[in-house]
Amino acid sequence: MTTPPMVSIRDFRLVRQTRGGTLLVLDDVSFDVADREFVAIVGPSGCGKTTLLKSIDGLIPRTSGEIAVNGTVVDRPGPDRGFVFQMDSLFPWRTVLANIRLGLEARSGDRATKNRTARDLAALVGLQGFEDHYPHQLSGGMRQRVNVARALAVDPQVLLMDEPFSSLDAQTREVLQEELLRIWSERSKTVIFVTHQIDEAAYLADRVIVLSARPGRVRASIPIELPRPRTLELKRTPEFIAIVDRIWQEIELNDSGRAARDADETQEARVNHA
């Protein structure tokens, strides 16, 4: 490979201070994400996925190791990255439009252009007609869409998404997945996408990274060699199901691997799964 990676994570380790002392959240995490690559991260709850994503955004001070985006070491948020928060952290005192405009307001440019951009994005995520609503007047799914639109509005090179579709019903989720793939390929973005849904990871990503339980370490990096453009029918093909199964195996191996230190159950777990 000659092109440098868009995101490069080296020996990353993160310790958090808590009331009860220090907590090792991430340990020895290293991986690269290529330009225009779509990487999904899966792992058990509390393993440090959000922490990792926030670290890439520069929101959390690092402990040791290094994260570089576009060749520059990350030490604070920057306009090259956009973050979709896990909780749809919308500003309750701002309307849908003003929430989408939030990131644009920190930049130069005239207000009319910013409003137009925000309006276009509201339409893109299917919220036209709701621009003047306040968050409390929206359903959970609509709030999530504002959340996504807000990150897209600043047109970042790297999109960091923390379970953005988690509170959506299956139907809306699929529509937004398709939209996301379209935006990703049309606007040539790099995406790092955290999810709990294995099939979502496999459907969207070029590669799925499996993190272990806390402290989070990279357990596996599984390339998804399914053809693009991907359609929803893909989800019912045997190839797709085989890949989902493969990811499941990695996750369970990783769980039973821990248990095996106490009792030698590794074989049994594999057999049970099969």
Add this chain to the structure above:
Amino acid sequence: MTDARTDVASPRLAGGRGEPSPPVRARKPWWHRIGLTTSRRRALISLLIGVAIWEFVARVLVDGSLFFVPLTDVVRAGYDLTLTGELQHHAWVSFQEFFYGLLLAVLVGVPLGMAVGISTRVRDYVQPWISGFYSTPLIALAPLFILWLGIGIVSKVAVVFAMALFPITINTTAGIKNTDQDLIDVARAFGYSRTDIFRKVLLPSALSFIVTGFRLAVGRGIVAVVVAEFFGSRGGLGYLILVSSQSFAMDRLLLAVLLLAFTGVIGIGLVGRLERRLAPWREDMTV
């Protein structure tokens, strides 16, 4: 509510739908059109019942105007005192004391509360004083203020200020502290400067707490005016209460009390209006 799923329908479906259709408007009775909403009508009925009970108790149950008088007597006293100009004078004196004291408390209390909320250093230095003063019955210091500043308006303004300052400061601090960390992170992720985070996140988020501080301050301010005037004054509604009680003029005493209550209601109503103006995104809650 309708099925929640209609809200999260796919964008394709939502696309053509646009604005949700306005609610069907029911015909409203005539008294709505003159501003008498359902809740105002209920308030009015409740007040009228109160007035009737007052009139009944004063005319039938209590005899002797030494201790209690009917509302109609109070109204007449109000009419007489207005004709002589005394009532306007007392009301104006009290209003000034109240207004300037409260204004000063807002001007000092809001920035102070913000500083305490934002800076750990300021908090460490200032917090012990705030806690100390807030738990002191400052009204008990009113005689001291009068000794120091005389029986004119200045001493009353000082007492009102002292009483109103702490609820405003404490609530402002609480508002800043209550800001959702996620919202601050969103602003940081977008590269907002510290000033912008303050202006666009902390301030709007703290607003409802600050307004609650104002509301408490209005109540305490009225108490402060009256009590301070008791301890030494030449005018004001508190002064009117004091001299009326000494001469057993129940009608005038009750008149002053009613006016004070009225001021409180108006003041709190104005704060509520301010709140709706500043925070239109808030809605009445349903329990």
